[in-house]
Amino acid sequence: MKSLPKSLHQKLLQREQNNALRQLALPNNLVDFSSNDYLGFAKSEAIFQQTHDLLVSRNYKVNGATGSRLLTGNHSIYTETEEFIAQFHQAEAALIFNSGYDANVGFFSSVPQRNDIILYDELSHASIRDGIQMSLAKSFKFKHNDVVDLENLLTKFQTATRNPQPATIFIITESVFSMDGDSPDLEKLVALSEKHNAYLVIDEAHAIGVFGEKGEGLVQQLNLQNNVFARIITFGKALGCHGAAVLGSEQLKTYLTNFARSFIYTTGLSPHSVATIFVAYQQLAKSQQERENLFQNIDYFKSCLPSSIFHLPSSSTIHSVVIPGNERVKIIAQQLQQNGFDVKPILSPTVPEGQERLRFCLHSYNSQKEIFTVLDLLSTFVF
Structure with missing residues (x-):
């Protein structure tokens, strides 16, 4: 079999020399x-068994979705699960993606437009940063959890783009950061986004199942769900299964269904995967x-x-x-x-x-x- 190009081999050697080579x-x-x-x-054996029972009761004896959700893969459990998730999180709508990575890449590559401004926390997850890199918008990082630095950037870009038409500004952060485990002051971020007419987007991957009266996340624990443009939630952490969803308005769901490439051009999750999400959410409430x-x-x-x-x-x-x-x-x-x-x-x-x-x-x-x-x-x- 043909070996790696020399440049790639050198990159592996450098990782080894730095004691940083990843292995499975x-x-x-x-x-x-x-x-x-x-x-x-x-x-959880209970979630495993309840998922099986749900599929049998619905006569879902299939192994895969068979295609993208826009073609043949949008089975009825998808609709039921998205409606349950939206209600649970007090959102207008929820759109399920195959993974947290797919959700972040799909959202950030398609929602911010050319000449828009993205202001993101410098410690944002790699999936957020990858989606931002695919966007046509201009992006700038602010110091970790630093609302003063963020407001300075908001003021700077609003002044610079005041005429002829103000740019749309997106503020991106996480409710719980995956490496440090800390959280931003979400109430101050909401206040800043409203003051500067910006769109606040929060990744709640490590907050779902942990914070909130029933594990709804930190945004709902603080009763800020109506002040946030979008929440990205994932099911591979506290929910113990796989997949993710974007929470927001019905219009946002329709937009992502039409323009998020990581949603459009992939086979949907299997009925079993979606049923596991549905059962896990019911278990979360208890x-x-x-x-x-x-x-x-x-x-x-x-x-x-x-x-x-x-x-x-x-x-x-x-x-x-x-x-x-x-x-x-x-x-x-x-x-x-x-x-x-x-x-x-x-x-x-x-x-x-x-x-x-x-x-x-x-x-x-x-x-x-x-x-x-x-x-x-x-x-x-x-x-």
Whole structure:
């Protein structure tokens, strides 16, 4: 078989030399401190069985969607699930995409137009940034969670584009950031967007299932759902399945159906995948105990952290301990894994050089003994 071009081979060698080469790993039986399965839904036998029962009751004995949703793939469970999701999230409409990546790429590549302005948080997820790069709009990043820097940019671009016709400005952020686990001041962002007549878009991937009375997300916990232009939600975290949706107006749903290429030009999710989303949402509405356990574990984790370990502030499921250097953080992660705990290192260039870290993801099913033990081990390995 023909080998890689030399330029690509050199890029792989450089990754190896920097201790940053990514490799696929098989599932393990270690104590889970790395997955996004915050409520244990991915391993839920009840959701598995209820999904099967739903499909049988609807006589859906097929394996695939057979085509894009605009051709043959828009089975009736799609419609039922989107209506349920929209009602659950107090939105006019929901449009399901095949993944969070597809949703962000489809939205940001198609909604902002030429000469529009996109202002995005500098730590926005790669899928957001990839969608922005595909857009014809002009884009500028603002300092992480810095509303002062954002308002300076808003003022600058509104002044520059006041005549003859003001540009449409989009503000992009996440409600919970995937690497730091922190959150912006969403109420201030809403106030800024309204003051400057901008369109606020919030990715709620790591907030769905965690925040809100029934896991609706941080936007609804703060009762801001009517002040946000669009929310992107994903099902591969707390909901334990696969796919994503864009929440917004009926007009936005129609627009994306017509112009989001990652929606139009792909085979739809299978009936089984969509039925799993539907059942998981029904389970989410009844998962108060799981969320209570989760937040008890978050509080306990923070109380057990040694003061000498640099921990990025977070009230979410994601907690990062910064250990600079790819080689060092990989060694410590391996030591924790050898002792039975699945804790993953996050390396540069995924995070900036010097910000390499261990990323702890907490779950409703972690025990306090597990939390205490893994942090006690960490303190011995770090020093």
